[in-house]
Amino acid sequence: MASALHYQTIAGLSAQLAAGRLSSVELTRAVLARTEAVEGRIRAFNSRDEADALKQAADSDARRAAGRSRGPLEGIPVGLKDVIAVTDQPLTASSKMLANFISPYDATVTAKLKQAGAVLWGRLNLDEFAMGSSTENSAFGPTRNPWDLTRVPGGSSGGSAAALAAGTALATLGSDTGGSIRQPAALCGVVGLKPSYGLVSRYGLIAFASSLDQIGPFTRTVEDAAIMLGAIAGHDPLDSTSYRTDVPDYRTALAGKRGPWRIGIPKEYFGEGLDPEVGAAVEKAIAFYRSQNCEIKEVSLPHTQYCLDTYYIIATAEASSNLARFDGIRYGHRAADVTDVEDLYSRSRAEGFGAEVKRRIILGTYVLSSGYYDAYYLRAQKVRTLIRQDFLNAYQEVDALLTPTSPVPAFKLGEKSDPLAMYLCDIYTIGVNLAGLPAVSVPCGFTTGGLPIGLQLIGQPFRETELLAIARDYEQGHDWHTRVPSL
Amino acid sequence: MAASSELNIDHVARLARLALSPQEKAEYSRQLGDVLHHIGQLGKVDVNGVEPTAHAYPVVNVWDEDVPRAGLPVDVALQNAPRQRQHMIAVPKVVE
Amino acid sequence: MNYEAVIGLEVHVQVKTRSKMFTRVAAGYGHEPNTLTDPVVLALPGVLPVMNKAALDAVIKAGLMLGCDIAPVCKWDRKQYFYPDSPKNYQISQYDQPICLGGGVEIELPGPARNVMGEHKRIPLTRIHLEEDVGKLNHFATDSLVDYNRAGTPLMEIVSEPAMHSAEEAYAYLTSLRATMVYGGISDCDMEKGQLRCDANISVRPVGETRLGTKVELKNLNSISFVRDGIAHEIKRQLAVIERGGTIVQETRDYDGQTGVSQSLRSKEMAHDYRYFPDPDLMPVRVDEAWKSRLRSECPELPFDRQRRFMSQYQVPYTITSVLILDRALGDYFEEAARLAGPGRAQAVGNWLVNDLLREIGVAKTDLASAKVRPAQLAELVNLIESGTLLANTARTVFAKMFATGDSPAAIIEREGLTAAPTDAGELEQWCRDAIAGNPKALAEFKAGKESAINAFKGPVMKAAKGRADPKQVDATLRRLLA
Ligand SMILES: [Mg+2]
Numbered sequence A: 001m002a003s004a005l006h007y008q009t010i011a012g013l014s015a016q017l018a019a020g021r022l023s024s025v026e027l028t029r030a031v032l033a034r035t036e037a038v039e040g041r042i043r044a045f046n047s048r049d050e051a052d053a054l055k056q057a058a059d060s061d062a063r064r065a066a067g068r069s070r071g072p073l074e075g076i077p078v079g080l081k082d083v084i085a086v087t088d089q090p091l092t093a094s095s096k097m098l099a100n101f102i103s104p105y106d107a108t109v110t111a112k113l114k115q116a117g118a119v120l121w122g123r124l125n126l127d128e129f130a131m132g133s134s135t136e137n138s139a140f141g142p143t144r145n146p147w148d149l150t151r152v153p154g155g156s157s158g159g160s161a162a163a164l165a166a167g168t169a170l171a172t173l174g175s176d177t178g179g180s181i182r183q184p185a186a187l188c189g190v191v192g193l194k195p196s197y198g199l200v201s202r203y204g205l206i207a208f209a210s211s212l213d214q215i216g217p218f219t220r221t222v223e224d225a226a227i228m229l230g231a232i233a234g235h236d237p238l239d240s241t242s243y244r245t246d247v248p249d250y251r252t253a254l255a256g257k258r259g260p261w262r263i264g265i266p267k268e269y270f271g272e273g274l275d276p277e278v279g280a281a282v283e284k285a286i287a288f289y290r291s292q293n294c295e296i297k298e299v300s301l302p303h304t305q306y307c308l309d310t311y312y313i314i315a316t317a318e319a320s321s322n323l324a325r326f327d328g329i330r331y332g333h334r335a336a337d338v339t340d341v342e343d344l345y346s347r348s349r350a351e352g353f354g355a356e357v358k359r360r361i362i363l364g365t366y367v368l369s370s371g372y373y374d375a376y377y378l379r380a381q382k383v384r385t386l387i388r389q390d391f392l393n394a395y396q397e398v399d400a401l402l403t404p405t406s407p408v409p410a411f412k413l414g415e416k417s418d419p420l421a422m423y424l425c426d427i428y429t430i431g432v433n434l435a436g437l438p439a440v441s442v443p444c445g446f447t448t449g450g451l452p453i454g455l456q457l458i459g460q461p462f463r464e465t466e467l468l469a470i471a472r473d474y475e476q477g478h479d480w481h482t483r484v485p486s487l
Numbered sequence B: 001m002a003a004s005s006e007l008n009i010d011h012v013a014r015l016a017r018l019a020l021s022p023q024e025k026a027e028y029s030r031q032l033g034d035v036l037h038h039i040g041q042l043g044k045v046d047v048n049g050v051e052p053t054a055h056a057y058p059v060v061n062v063w064d065e066d067v068p069r070a071g072l073p074v075d076v077a078l079q080n081a082p083r084q085r086q087h088m089i090a091v092p093k094v095v096e
Numbered sequence C: 001m002n003y004e005a006v007i008g009l010e011v012h013v014q015v016k017t018r019s020k021m022f023t024r025v026a027a028g029y030g031h032e033p034n035t036l037t038d039p040v041v042l043a044l045p046g047v048l049p050v051m052n053k054a055a056l057d058a059v060i061k062a063g064l065m066l067g068c069d070i071a072p073v074c075k076w077d078r079k080q081y082f083y084p085d086s087p088k089n090y091q092i093s094q095y096d097q098p099i100c101l102g103g104g105v106e107i108e109l110p111g112p113a114r115n116v117m118g119e120h121k122r123i124p125l126t127r128i129h130l131e132e133d134v135g136k137l138n139h140f141a142t143d144s145l146v147d148y149n150r151a152g153t154p155l156m157e158i159v160s161e162p163a164m165h166s167a168e169e170a171y172a173y174l175t176s177l178r179a180t181m182v183y184g185g186i187s188d189c190d191m192e193k194g195q196l197r198c199d200a201n202i203s204v205r206p207v208g209e210t211r212l213g214t215k216v217e218l219k220n221l222n223s224i225s226f227v228r229d230g231i232a233h234e235i236k237r238q239l240a241v242i243e244r245g246g247t248i249v250q251e252t253r254d255y256d257g258q259t260g261v262s263q264s265l266r267s268k269e270m271a272h273d274y275r276y277f278p279d280p281d282l283m284p285v286r287v288d289e290a291w292k293s294r295l296r297s298e299c300p301e302l303p304f305d306r307q308r309r310f311m312s313q314y315q316v317p318y319t320i321t322s323v324l325i326l327d328r329a330l331g332d333y334f335e336e337a338a339r340l341a342g343p344g345r346a347q348a349v350g351n352w353l354v355n356d357l358l359r360e361i362g363v364a365k366t367d368l369a370s371a372k373v374r375p376a377q378l379a380e381l382v383n384l385i386e387s388g389t390l391l392a393n394t395a396r397t398v399f400a401k402m403f404a405t406g407d408s409p410a411a412i413i414e415r416e417g418l419t420a421a422p423t424d425a426g427e428l429e430q431w432c433r434d435a436i437a438g439n440p441k442a443l444a445e446f447k448a449g450k451e452s453a454i455n456a457f458k459g460p461v462m463k464a465a466k467g468r469a470d471p472k473q474v475d476a477t478l479r480r481l482l483a
């Protein structure tokens, strides 16, 4: 199965395309056929346009024939989380609010992928407005985990992770506010990279929490992640928070980076709530690095216990503001038979948003309301400073930190009905967003029940090359990434 | 730290422009009470003299020169409007 | 008991930029509805704001002109409220760290007479901050229509201290503030186009009391005269309430300048809770000395400073300088013409400019910039008159032709044969002899000591000279012949 086109890597396919042994149309047809065969069971896509994909593929083949190939992504079908704008395509955020919205503009990453010659293929499901950890909070129904259809793919970028794991795309983009790339990557057995805050433009990404959101790729291998990152990273004048830094050719740079590495193990990430099988797999990964002459060092991130609270205050406060624009006036769902504008606002928003979105808007509105700002938002921003400082202190001694990605493997649909229980899925991932760091989840084993387990590596700010090199070293010593679910 | 009992769901829902049903109000009040209780532990952190972090990598003076670019044609600008008339967005009559 | 009014003004001034505050689509007025939008203006899902450097320059310049402290660092906050003209349902504004603090506006109160300078004083400012404008709602019978062309235009909010005590002061404040903004090229401040908008906070209190009384906010004051009338009306209304033994209710009232009536706006059921917080999509602004000094060098002289200088440097009277400073270009024009005309002739230049050029411009419905008479030509005209080459009466004819054609006065005089004095002194003497001979009665009276009888000869001389004789020369010639 692993030799099927739809399960190959970008690096491998790109070589075949370049050698003329494969056309983008053939490749795209293979992905469409795979989608036709399995999508009914996975439900990763909110929308897809086969004719458009084939046209893009034909255009790509024509470019290549004319000697104008645009690089390693030329002709490769790439799926986008349905929070990333593509001109004249639906953009729903998996919300009833935007069920009929057609974007009149491209996100910067979209423009960059087009520039790189990728075939944009499908809008992928998510927890509504990226709020959730299971992709169950979607107005269009949940996405299933390809490894076990009774289980969730993680979230919020569950569609992006599941489509890749199911072979219905060759790479996908997700967004990560508190773990929304890394956690579903772990639960679906693929690579998921959250870049440093500011490395990838947020222009055209529907905002959840502006100071935490970051777009990143899902891929089968670390090298593919480097290829994707190279295509989407870089300063963007349309995003004032976009960082001015040189963007190397990550794929080439990666090849030149070799260990041994100094790896820190934050002791706070191995406590209560960690599934024993996940813990064991991560311990084995630590042992692997030790066997590669890496220096393994226990470190402490003393404010870890405050990450979740800090995150929920900052994220919901920003979200309550970012989602105010969804009011049924200029676009989006508008309630019928409204009496006045206030009625229009309150009912359109109540009807258009799902339960989790409303819950977070309420919380975020509350923490910003008169008299509470200092006690909640301002205090959370200060604690955020301490959390960030913990990481920067640790990097005095180590090149990267190693933790589990998710405390648990994929859980059953409907299993976590209590919001607080769901929020705990993110305890190992949210600190990274608060500190603005790059982090990657790579497959590091399976449970006895056959569910994938993810390993999180957390890098230093804007040192994505080193981070990916450390992940690549692990990947090359294992074959987890070559396994595919039986579908 | 503010106590969780202070969450006045009617007031907050009104600020957020969310018409919640009585069941939703009861459910959110209970769930958010739990969350706020949890969040309350942030009050224990000593943040004296700590600067707030608004941006992970703050820089200053990120701007553009004042050179206009093309905008959206009016039909595209209004393509997603639930109601429009005379190239404008129609809303229920607003009393100012 | 004696009462005094206390007035503070909140003035919104649109900054004149080519593109909007946080996106680069064009800013403008009078365009077809919703033709000045882009994804950012419409707050489409996923868009982000990017500051306009020129708007920052403008507000710093405004602050420097008004003597404000420019904050070394300022930031952007979101002011959150739902309204259909506000696409994001928050306005990007500056809450606790505005860009300009303090400063003041110099005003002039009406003098005892039109030609006497009135009292000057300085109204202190609280702050100036930068924000973005909202769209425009058009109301119809059953619905309202929203046009977002104006949304996102850079907007300065200039907040005064509650330090004015009469409608006249408020009027003078707005007049001076507007002149300053126009001088600085910061805004055209056309109130009809909404480029300057004013809200007034008004309260009254017993004289001697230091605490503020309950304030009433007066909105929609859409011309400078309406501001004056509305405030005067509101002060009267509050005093009448107190006289009746009532109390002032804190409220927002709408003043209708056409009817001169104000009415309470339906009070909002909920007190505003704007939930301000720092906008995470924007980075702070740091203003260093180099930036400030560059802008300082671009700041023009303020109108009242210029007036004082014109009066002392050029000896031009108050009434003329009051007009000359109304428009920066007019003052520039004056200075150039005065310089070209040379010492001692500035007052004549000022008179010609204010009395003649502005009148012709008004009649022709044009403006100074397109007037064909340039400073060099006006200076030349004044010099021809002062040197006696051109007579006042003839000069008006010459000026009219200058205004119509743009030709130099010398060229017009040459072409039309309008030289002042007769070229031949003998010719003048002959006309004088003829005039004396033609009026023996006046001659007798003059000889008898009636000094004014000499005037009777002047008419016939001028007639003979077709008006081009120099009256001084005529007078001297007549006296010589009569002696
Ligand atoms: Mg609105």
Ligand SMILES: [Zn+2]
Residues within 6 Å of the ligand: C012, C131, C157
């Ligand atoms: Zn304002």
